[in-house]
Amino acid sequence: MATVLYLDELSKKYGSLQAVDRLTMQVEAGSIYGLLGPNGSGKTTTLGMVLDVIRPSGGNFLWFGRSVSRETKRRVGALLETPNFYPYLTAKANLQVVADTKQADHRNINKMLDMVGLGTRSHTTFKGFSLGMKQRLALAAAMLNDPEVLVLDEPTNGLDPQGIAEVRDLITRIAAQGKTILLASHLLDEVEKVCTHVAVLQSGKLKANGPVGDILSTQDQLLISAEELAPVLQLLERLPYVVRFAQEKNYIGLTLSEGYSSTDLNRDMFVQGIVLSQLLVRRKSLEAQFLEITQK
């Protein structure tokens, strides 16, 4: 796999604030890479630096193994923070300006407007658009010269549920074309739903990174209780598919290895003559996982 973007100890300091602290990571071709972190964790600053609008105070980054230039920029479509357009120009005129800058084929404009569902609104001025439409226009602009890589900063921020669904659907469709996507988000379920890889940022530091499955486990947690907890605990020690368990007051919380479910546990308990008074499947909240990662 070719490396699309490589960050080497990239840092940014604003006065005494270390916004990004020696960030080292790489994005492989074809992946959907999520940059996950709370507001103010340095996501936008990081993207701003690799997009050449914020000057790093230290470190380095390479696009396609080269330093940033007009050529590398042409292979990357990006939107940073908000959709940036001239409010008094129509959707089409705005895309013409973008096409000039990117030296893209002007015939792509209508095609892209259709792709994001703005084909019939191409003559509406930008200021008349809803936030969702503005966001979709920004995606159309980013896609204008059919880049290999898309960089998206909080693409669903501020949208209503329908807008979020539309934009996510669009991202998934774009990803299906084999493009590499670097996506910053503070929404865990967004990263979990859309991304293949994730890097967790907090206060400008990289807390964890890797495939989404490794970082954000989706294992369920079970809560069980019985009249007598002692035999239950004894049995749990012997069941090979129980990853971990812990007694909490009058119930036991436990995690099963992949491929096993509450049914297996219930059956084995019953076979051993233990009748559970309660069996509860609880989805481990992403927020809890996130806190676990960032407090490590």
Added chain:
Amino acid sequence: MNLIRTELRKTLLYPTFWVIMAIYVLLQVLLIYFSSNLSISGQSLGKSLYEFPNLWMRFSYIAYFFNLLLGILVIVLITDEYSYRTLRQQVIDGRSRTEAVLAKFYVTLGLAAIGTAFLFVVGLLFGFLYSSDTTLGAIFGKIDYLSYFFVQAVGYMCLAMFFAFLIRKSGLAIIAFLAWSKIVEPIIHYQLDDRIDRFMPMKVFGSLTPTPGQELIDGLTSPTMALSPAWAVLPALFYIALLVLASILLVRFRDL
């Protein structure tokens, strides 16, 4: 070429551009029309104002005041790019920062060309209506004042451009531009010897369109040390280059 085409796309569809240009044209025609009622040193200018070839000198002096309006337009066009974050987006999309500044410099050249062409048309109009001498020699006698005006307009707008890139907020940039050109630099002029302050930027730009009837005033008081228009061109071009260069450096070394 690409840069100019993009700037045209953005500017020509911008209502604010047309409003400011309309004010520019309207106020200037009004002032030119009513300035025949003015009197300098007790002499009423009357219709002599519109005599070829001195008309070019007088009209360019009148147009000089309206450079402030062009400067404000340039500030609006540039600070808009910051508030819409479109400058940032253009750099993301592959335009260099130097190109982004040059694009705005081309806009100032275009606006100066429009202003000069407008002055030429108005000059011909008033000249043919009121001038007693309409021979070719008279018409084109002092036409070089139009080129001095062109350089002056570019100079004023480059100063405005510099403040716009420096401050990035329209209101503050306009205040800084007006304060420097009308208050701060004139105060410095008072402190300095005439032989030095004639090389200060606003003084140089001002020298390009000398006050009509300066000869009369000079006769009454001590003669001014101001540069002649032809001599002011060189330092004016120097300041223009300096301001463009400073703007480029500002944009290159700051976060967008």
